[in-house]
Amino acid sequence: MLDFHLFLPQMRMSLDQIVERSRAAEQAGFGGVALIDHLSPPGAEHMPMYDAMLTAGWIAAATSTLRVGHLVLCDAFRHPAVLARQAVTLDHASGGRFELGIGWGSVPEEFEVYGVGETAARVRVARLAETLDVLKLLWSGETVDYAGEFHTIRGGIHQPTPLGRIPILIGGAGPKTLRLVADHADWWNCPVYALDDFDRLRGATGAARPSLQEMLAFAPEGSDAEPIFEQARRRFAAMGGVRTGTGETLREHFGELAERGVERIYAWFSDFATPETLAAFGHEVIEPLRELAAPGR
Numbered sequence: 001m002l003d004f005h006l007f008l009p010q011m012r013m014s015l016d017q018i019v020e021r022s023r024a025a026e027q028a029g030f031g032g033v034a035l036i037d038h039l040s041p042p043g044a045e046h047m048p049m050y051d052a053m054l055t056a057g058w059i060a061a062a063t064s065t066l067r068v069g070h071l072v073l074c075d076a077f078r079h080p081a082v083l084a085r086q087a088v089t090l091d092h093a094s095g096g097r098f099e100l101g102i103g104w105g106s107v108p109e110e111f112e113v114y115g116v117g118e119t120a121a122r123v124r125v126a127r128l129a130e131t132l133d134v135l136k137l138l139w140s141g142e143t144v145d146y147a148g149e150f151h152t153i154r155g156g157i158h159q160p161t162p163l164g165r166i167p168i169l170i171g172g173a174g175p176k177t178l179r180l181v182a183d184h185a186d187w188w189n190c191p192v193y194a195l196d197d198f199d200r201l202r203g204a205t206g207a208a209r210p211s212l213q214e215m216l217a218f219a220p221e222g223s224d225a226e227p228i229f230e231q232a233r234r235r236f237a238a239m240g241g242v243r244t245g246t247g248e249t250l251r252e253h254f255g256e257l258a259e260r261g262v263e264r265i266y267a268w269f270s271d272f273a274t275p276e277t278l279a280a281f282g283h284e285v286i287e288p289l290r291e292l293a294a295p296g297r
Helices: 015-028 052-062 080-093 108-114 121-139 175-184 192-202 225-235 247-260 275-293
Strands: 003-007 032-035 067-070 100-103 144-147 152-156 168-171 187-190 209-219 243-246 264-269
Touching (some): 003 015, 003 275, 015 052, 015 275, 052 067, 067 100, 100 121, 192 209, 209 275, 225 243, 247 275, 264 275
Parallel strands (some): 168 187, 187 209, 209 243, 209 264
16 A cells, blocks of 8 residues: 655744644544654745754654655764764654664765765765665664774764664665665655666665655645646746645545555645645545545555
8 A cells, every 4th residue: 555654844834833844644544654854944044944853853752653754864964873863763752653764865965065975976876885884783772883984983882772673775776875765764755756777776775665756746625727837837946846636636646656666655745744735635636545445446
């Protein structure tokens, strides 16, 4: 059954509004919520934005069923020993609802502005590979000795260990990234730009389950669709386009993606996910798709 998660960049909103939207998503049938991780909002550097990990904890405390994670954390922003501790803390605090989405950084300019590391792609992906190794070692609860190019640990030990397995999500379509997906990930997020090549790429991702992020302009029943779609096209023209649709057309679209093997959708709403939009999407898209996927249908 196709699982919907709300992609909710924690910017341009207060923390109260973020919690309100998260609770509305939970009520509407979304399985999770995913935040962003930047030191400054890309393309909107002067806009307010909250910390990725603290906001995840805040949402987890305010909800009861939503899985909470990121699309995705930037590896270079945290030492793996710090990240390992944060992830286990959120895992325990949420009752096992935290997922670790991680990547090697989508905005190299941040590395230069804040001096967090080298911008070369080969360096960033190599550092992420070491981080993934270190995380698993520390999560074992055993004493860790590790000597890598980027990280060194001598006799490190972390307690407590995770409640179970903390799911790891890695996104991307390049060969080096896909090798990391196959070696470490529970989920592979296929970039929208690579969807036409989905079947071939999926063959390189091992046992990782595929997900997809899409920007949506959704017109609920009874609304005037075209102004909604036109505003979204103008607002997000520079971001690669928006999927527009009513409940009927989006059900058809997501049904086709499910038939291709996509198991999760990260829905990014062009109206910043108002509670009304989330409720209507749950009623017109999530519920009918869930009914179609029910045994015996």
